[in-house]
Amino acid sequence: MTTRVRPSSKRCAVIGGSGFLGRHLVEKLADKGYTVSVFDIRQSYELPGVTFYLGDLCDKQALLPALRDVSLVFHCASPAPGADDRALFERVNISGTRTVIQACHEAGVQKLVLTSSASVVFEGTDIKNGKEDLPYAKKPIDFYTLTKIQQEKLVLEACDKENGFLTVAIRPHGIFGPRDPQLVPILVDTARRGKMKFIIGNGSNLVDFTYVENVVHGHVLAAERLRPESPICGQAYHITNDEPVFFWDFMSQILVGLGYNAPRYHLPYWLVYGIALLLWVLTVLLRPLVSWKPTFTPMRVALAGTHHYYSCARAKQDMGYQPVVSLKDAIMLTVESYPHLRQGA
Ligand SMILES: NC(=O)C1=CN([C@@H]2O[C@H](COP(=O)(O)OP(=O)(O)OC[C@H]3O[C@@H](n4cnc5c(N)ncnc54)[C@H](O)[C@@H]3O)[C@@H](O)[C@H]2O)C=CC1
Numbered sequence: 001m002t003t004r005v006r007p008s009s010k011r012c013a014v015i016g017g018s019g020f021l022g023r024h025l026v027e028k029l030a031d032k033g034y035t036v037s038v039f040d041i042r043q044s045y046e047l048p049g050v051t052f053y054l055g056d057l058c059d060k061q062a063l064l065p066a067l068r069d070v071s072l073v074f075h076c077a078s079p080a081p082g083a084d085d086r087a088l089f090e091r092v093n094i095s096g097t098r099t100v101i102q103a104c105h106e107a108g109v110q111k112l113v114l115t116s117s118a119s120v121v122f123e124g125t126d127i128k129n130g131k132e133d134l135p136y137a138k139k140p141i142d143f144y145t146l147t148k149i150q151q152e153k154l155v156l157e158a159c160d161k162e163n164g165f166l167t168v169a170i171r172p173h174g175i176f177g178p179r180d181p182q183l184v185p186i187l188v189d190t191a192r193r194g195k196m197k198f199i200i201g202n203g204s205n206l207v208d209f210t211y212v213e214n215v216v217h218g219h220v221l222a223a224e225r226l227r228p229e230s231p232i233c234g235q236a237y238h239i240t241n242d243e244p245v246f247f248w249d250f251m252s253q254i255l256v257g258l259g260y261n262a263p264r265y266h267l268p269y270w271l272v273y274g275i276a277l278l279l280w281v282l283t284v285l286l287r288p289l290v291s292w293k294p295t296f297t298p299m300r301v302a303l304a305g306t307h308h309y310y311s312c313a314r315a316k317q318d319m320g321y322q323p324v325v326s327l328k329d330a331i332m333l334t335v336e337s338y339p340h341l342r343q344g345a
């Protein structure tokens with residue numbers, strides 16, 4: 001007779017735990033007394049009580065040892081949004097997520113928390129105080145978003161109370177904070193190359209930027225509230241700072257905090273979008289000959305020039321979510337964490 005060990009509720013796995021969000025999540029879980037297994041294609045740090053398993057999440061046999069005796073799995077792995085590689089996104093975000101769900105079933109995991117994205121409903125046009133019932137984007141702005149939509153559907157459809165497998169998706173937007181490899185580094189690099197002089201559009205577009213600790217808080221609440229009788233089973237939740245901000249004010253505060261000039265001159269949105277689109281088409285056509293990546297991609301221009309902010313009322317109501325760090329403090333903590341990116345450093 002084989003006896004199956006009941007997974008401990010304080011044992012969890014974080015797939016993508018070496019990444020920006022993943023590592024902050026792992027640190028919080030370890031702080032809260034969880035024993036954590038990290039599964040990732042790379043190991044970027046060490047932490048007491050945390051075991052690393054290296055492998056590709058598309059490989060079920062590599063994944064299974066990380067899920068052994070684990071009751072709760074966080075899936076926050078994805079190729080970087082700027083990768084522009086359809087096959088990679090489809091392999092990791094779609095087939096890989098199917099593999100994650102199968103591996104969870106085989107390992108007897110009871111709860112799966114997915115990091116989705118608020119962008120699953122964004123088509124490049126204004127969204128003001130968007131709620132979770134907005135339809136998925138029919139024309140997603142890139143392959144990243146296209147595959148995040150499929151990934152979220154797979155995870156929510158896998159929720160099966162009768163068989164004791166509960167799922168939930170967290171949709172953050174514009175995550176920032178210490179160690180983020182994207183937002184602040186790209187911004188500073190653009191400023192250092194003298195390209196951060198212009199505001200795209202009239203500068204009055206409101207956007208959500210969400211401090212990483214608030215995103216982590218949303219994930220932990222979702223995991224702890226995920227029970228068969230809870231309304232959160234099989235649902236998606238926006239997690240934001242609940243303080244939409246003018247996109248260009250936010251960028252300016254980070255830039256000025258790090259000693260760079262804020263952008264000042266306005267350019268018409270459609271002109272910049274048109275140029276970005278043309279450059280993108282050219283890079284695709286000339287790809288075998290030229291390997292040049294434009295800074296202002298159509299996706300970035302759309303994100304920089306439209307309103308896109310989301311309501312987190314549903315997360316407040318169903319899981320008692322409230323941001324734990326204000327936007328003002330978050331910007332200060334972020335700026336302080338990048339001394340090496342200061343002007344002149
Ligand atoms: N950064 C942001 O503003 C937002 C991010 N998200 C989502 O949050 C999650 C985490 O994003 P970040 O921490 O910003 O990204 P990140 O790139 O820092 O972390 C992703 C991690 O996934 C790992 N990974 C990638 N492919 C893998 C594979 N095949 N097998 C195993 N591990 C693999 C990477 O090595 C990396 O450590 C992602 O799912 C992303 O879609 C959602 C909304 C906004």
Ligand SMILES: CC(C)CCC[C@@H](C)[C@H]1CC[C@H]2C3=C(CC[C@]12C)[C@@]1(C)CCC(=O)C[C@@H]1CC3
Pocket residue numbers: 081116117118119173174175182183186187190295296300303304
């Ligand atoms: C060069 C400048 C015009 C823009 C620099 C900042 C951008 C790098 C970031 C501004 C909004 C960010 C964002 C994401 C990535 C970084 C930005 C484009 C995401 C695409 C990351 C993944 C998601 O799921 C959605 C995010 C929306 C906001």
